[in-house]
Amino acid sequence: MFFRRFENNKANKSQQDEKQSALLSSNLNQNLQILRSLYEDCSDVVFRPFVIGGQVRAELIYMEGLSNVQEIDASVLIPLMKETQGDRRRFEEWLEETLPVSRVKGLRTFTDCIDHISIGNPVLLLEQESRGIALGLAQWEKRSVEEPTSESVVRGSREGFTESLGVNIALLRRRIRSPKLKTKSMKIGRYTQTEVMITYMEGIVDKTLVEEVMNRIQQIDIDGILDSAYIEEMIKDNPFSPFPQIMSTERPDTSVAGLLEGRVAILVDGSPFVLIAPVTLYSLLQASEDYYQHFILGSAIRWLRYLFVVLSLLLPSIYVAILSYHQEMVPTKLLISMAASRENVPFPALVEALIMEITFEALREAGVRLPKQVGAAVSIVGALVIGQAAIQAGLVSAPMVMVVALTGIASFTIPRYNFGASIRLLRFPMILFAGMLGLLGVMLGLLAIITHLCTLRSFGVPYLAPLAPMKGRDMKDVLVRAPWWMLNTRPHLTGEYNKYRQSPHQQPDPKHGGETE
Incomplete structure (x- = not known):
């Protein structure tokens, strides 16, 4: 039964594909019959019959809601129905001289007709013509250009892409x-x-x-x-x-x-x-605002961002490793304070860290999914209330709450959300390695991540370029953000490339810039 149904579906699909790929004929009724069969049970597809100049039968097919009906009436139906030319002119001349529409295109197959109808362009079919006409009169609702919410900046453009x-x-x-x-x-x-x-x-x-x-x-x-x-x-x-x-x-x-x-x-x-x-890895850690402010400030913020990326990945695991296996690395007074805060906690540091990290991720996800009016309030208040209640209940210690909170803040400094999500995902295996092997586990996990990054490619480009392999010329925009008058060359990505992006000697020189002979 299943195979018979599969074969029937396959046969129906092949028949429909044959219909779509077929050429338009000069018989208008035959063309309309095929199009009506393809758009069967599609109540939003309009077939509008009319007569051009009282002589030539025609049909206009368009998708309701995707086409500009006012322009169809004003630029297509009214001019064509008022057409008084008696003799039959050539198709191209008629197309250019009669229709007051800026974008028109001739169609040969039913596939072409379906493509244009689906995007909102009305299709005009004529009697005794084996070609159709697609009219550029598509109009649908679209969002206006707004500031992108996921990449906001203090200085820079406020325009963001839309769905159009x-x-x-x-x-x-x-x-x-x-x-x-x-x-x-x-x-x-x-x-x-x-x-x-x-x-x-x-x-x-x-x-x-x-x-x-x-x-x-x-x-x-x-x-x-x-x-x-x-x-x-x-x-x-x-x-x-x-x-x-x-x-x-x-x-x-x-x-x-x-x-x-x-x-x-x-x-x-x-x-x-x-x-x-x-x-590359470094391009994912660069924000557009780095290039819109002074290069010294941009470089400092970039270094701060690199530091917090490392903290976001390693801080909880280092805390768990030191507290579980390397207490001698902690100063005595700090160790006594941490031991006092953990006196009533029934869980080891590993379980404590996992509980807090999972809770923090759940709060973050809840803040994203809730409406904007309550999302931020719930995430912030929830973190404060749950954290304080967990400390008073003796489920977690205050230092662990501080470590998780600092880690969450560090992850917010990553400009690309998908890269930040990757760091958050890797944080959990790093915590497990730290809980099982201490700092040795942290180093093994870090080596595994670095090894993976060294083998990673993006369309053939090494993921750690230009640091590995080393390209000194491209380092001016990696560890620091060099001033624009020093960024003379483009990064070398793949194969042949246009090396220079600007003329040399662009450094401002007020002493000599205004001199005249």
């Missing part, structure tokens, strides 16, 4: 006003037919990188793409690594900065998150 692919491309075009910005479009998803746009800077990007990105995306065969995360998970080099190998951002300025460095940006219709590849 056209708006996102326009945000990039407004910042890069050069025809060197190239875009390549493809559709992924058997049913969703989601449009995916690959953008890059010609003359800066390595062509093999663009080809590799396109090949990986074209190999995706899935029912639907609902967000750019689907593509990110299917094209990464190491799918089992917890570390992100592709950067996702809501900021157009971050995307433009990546394009000008020779990277590729992947835009997905319906998703406000743009993918940037390739990336």
Whole structure:
């Protein structure tokens, strides 16, 4: 029974695919019969019959809610129904001279018709014409350009990507006003037919990188793409690594900065998150605001960020290791104070740390899922109340609460949420290693993470570049943020690249800059 049903479904699917791939005929009734069968039980698809100039039968097919009905009436139906030309002119001339629509396209197959109807472009079919006309009159509700909530800055652009692919491309075009910005479009998803746009800077990007990105995306065969995360998970080099190998951002300025460095940006219709590849570990730890303030302040904040990333990963495990196996490393007075606070705690340090970390992660997740009006209040008040109640009940000690709170604050300094989530995930095995082997377990876990990072690649680029392998020229934007007049060269990612991004000798010199002969 199952195999018979499978074969019937397969046969029905093949018949429907044959219908869609067939060419339009000159018989209008036959074309309409096929389209009506394809859109059976689709009450939002409108078939509007009318007559052009009282002579030629025509049919307009559009999707209600996705097409601009007012423009259809004003620019299509009224002009064509008032057409008084008696003789039959050539198709191209009629198309150009009659329709007051800026974007029109001829269609040959039913697949072309379905593609345009699905995105809101009305399709016009005529009697005795084996071609249709797609009219660029799509209009659907979309979110306005707003400040991205996940990447807020004190100084910098307040614009963020939206779910509209056209708006996102326009945000990039407004910042890069050069025809060197190239875009390549493809559709992924058997049913969703989601449009995916690959953008890059010609003359800066390595062509093999663009080809590799396109090949990986074209190999995706899935029912639907609902967000750019689907593509990110299917094209990464190491799918089992917890570390992100592709950067996702809501900021157009971050995307433009990546394009000008020779990277590729992947835009997905319906998703406000743009993918940037390739990336390195250090690019995930850089915030766009680092480049909008003084380079000394930017470098100091970057070093502070590196420090807190290490604390976010290692602080709970080091605390558990020292308290369980290496008490001699703690000063005597501090050890006595910690022992007094742990006097009534029934659990060992390992269990205590796991309880607090899991509770903190649960509070964080609850704050994210709750409505904005109560989410922040619940997470903060919950942490205070639960932490204080746990100390008074003797379930955890006050130093452990401080360690977990400091660790949580340290994780908030990571600019990329997915990278911060990876650090939070690795914190738990590090705590287990510390509870079983002490500082030796911490070192073994750290060595395993570093070894994994050394083997990781992002579209062929070493994850720890330019530190491993060492590239001295690119170090000016890793450990410190060098001033802009020193950042003469782009990072060397893959293969051939456009080396220089600006002219040399850009350092300000007020003493000689204003002299004239």
